[in-house]
Amino acid sequence: MKKGKIYVVGIGxxxxxxxxVRAYRVLKxxxxxxxxxxYTDLVKDEFAEKEFYVSGMKKEVARCEQVLEIAKSGKxxxxxxxxxxxxxxxxxxxxxxxxxxxxxxxxxxxxxxxxAGAAVxxxxxx
Numbered sequence: 001m002k003k004g005k006i007y008v009v010g011i012g013x014x015x016x017x018x019x020x021v022r023a024y025r026v027l028k029x030x031x032x033x034x035x036x037x038x039y040t041d042l043v044k045d046e047f048a049e050k051e052f053y054v055s056g057m058k059k060e061v062a063r064c065e066q067v068l069e070i071a072k073s074g075k076x077x078x079x080x081x082x083x084x085x086x087x088x089x090x091x092x093x094x095x096x097x098x099x100x101x102x103x104x105x106x107x108x109x110x111x112x113x114x115x116a117g118a119a120v121x122x123x124x125x126x
Contacts, residue, residue, distance in 0.1 A: 004031070004071035006098055008091045010084040010110020011039060016046055018116055023108050031075035034067050035090075039080050053077075060090065064097045071103060084110045 007026050012018040027033060027047055033040060034053040044052065053070065055063045063079070070077045081089030091107045098105045118125050 002074040003103075004073065004075045004077060006067060006071045006094065006103055006105045007076070007078040007108055008085045008089070008094050008105055009078045009080050009108040010086070010089060010112075011043060011080050011082060012111040013083060013113040013116040014042055016043075018111050020108070020110060023110055026108050027078055027080075029076070030078045032070050032077040033080060034063060034070070034077055035080040036063070039082055042082075043080065051075075060093055061097070064090065064094045067094065068098055068101060068103060071098075072101075078108075081110070083112045087112055 007030065009023045009026055011023060012020065027043065032051045032053055033043065033047060037054045037056060040052055040054045053066055067077050067079045079090050079094055083089065085091045086107055086109065095105045115125060
């Protein structure tokens with residue numbers, strides 16, 4: 001059986017206009033998009049043809065364990081976080097859980113809310 005790939009994808013500050021091209025491509029090409037319900041709600045309309053795995057707050061470890069199970073079934077799966085998944089996001093937990101099972105994780109960076117907010121108010125971080 002094919003081993004599915006795991007991506008952890010930062011979807012940016014909350015709108016499709018600020019998602020990176022790379023993040024968009026990954027979400028377009030995976031079989032399953034997984035995440036906290038507030039974040040999956042942000043992308044559901046754009047990726048309506050996808051299968052979604054959604055869970056609530058305080059379920060981060062269980063969510064990552066389920067993403068690993070989805071990948072083991074042969075499906076490519078993207079675990080999404082708002083902003084950048086490596087900054088107070090899901091990247092660390094997912095990598096830790098996946099490595100125990102010999103899975104690699106590709107982290108796809110996103111636009112952080114601090115950068116997006118600075119741009120909106122005309123106060124670049126410099």
